[in-house]
Amino acid sequence: MKAWKHFCTITYHKYLVMKGCFAVGLYRQGLLHDMSKYSRVEFRVGAKYFQGDRSPNNAEREDIGYSSSWLHHKGRNKHHLEYWIDYGLPPNRNMTGMKMPVKYVVEMVMDRIAASKVYQKDAYTDRSPWEYYDRSKEHLILHEETRSLLEEMLWMLAEEGEEKTFAYIKKNILKK
Numbered sequence: 001m002k003a004w005k006h007f008c009t010i011t012y013h014k015y016l017v018m019k020g021c022f023a024v025g026l027y028r029q030g031l032l033h034d035m036s037k038y039s040r041v042e043f044r045v046g047a048k049y050f051q052g053d054r055s056p057n058n059a060e061r062e063d064i065g066y067s068s069s070w071l072h073h074k075g076r077n078k079h080h081l082e083y084w085i086d087y088g089l090p091p092n093r094n095m096t097g098m099k100m101p102v103k104y105v106v107e108m109v110m111d112r113i114a115a116s117k118v119y120q121k122d123a124y125t126d127r128s129p130w131e132y133y134d135r136s137k138e139h140l141i142l143h144e145e146t147r148s149l150l151e152e153m154l155w156m157l158a159e160e161g162e163e164k165t166f167a168y169i170k171k172n173i174l175k176k
Contacts, residue, residue, distance in 0.1 A: 016114035045069035
């Protein structure tokens with residue numbers, strides 16, 4: 001039963017991201033978003049740790065100290081900021097966020113909207129993705145320009161709503 005519920009959850013999430021991506025003209029990304037969640041390594045973890053109100057990856061991390069599913073997922077999906085973390089060039093050889101292509105930052109916004117809708121259900125508002133981001137932004141490793149673009153879109157969503165934000169993304173952000 002948990003496997004079926006997990007399947008329904010990830011498929012609904014994928015549908016919501018697809019709907020958002022299509023609204024701004026990212027058809028290929030909408031269709032291909034999160035296909036790795038159906039892979040054996042990710043699906044198995046999702047089914048085992050399914051709870052319905054948060055990511056199974058967090059439950060796996062709490063159980064064994066890391067998430068095998070997340071490590072697999074973030075390395076295959078360019079809309080995750082963690083995909084873009086690399087060593088910096090001298091003199092700064094620390095781990096650093098690389099500048100993300102705009103289309104992946106937009107997909108990341110759609111992903112955050114969908115995840116908030118899936119997990120918060122009726123409690124979701126257009127402020128939810130911003131509030132989730134704001135709680136964790138201090139520890140995120142992001143390129144300065146990527147951070148600025150992400151915050152611009154999430155804040156606009158919180159203040160102006162989905163319809164205006166999607167229209168702005170399509171006309172102004174993706175047309176650059």
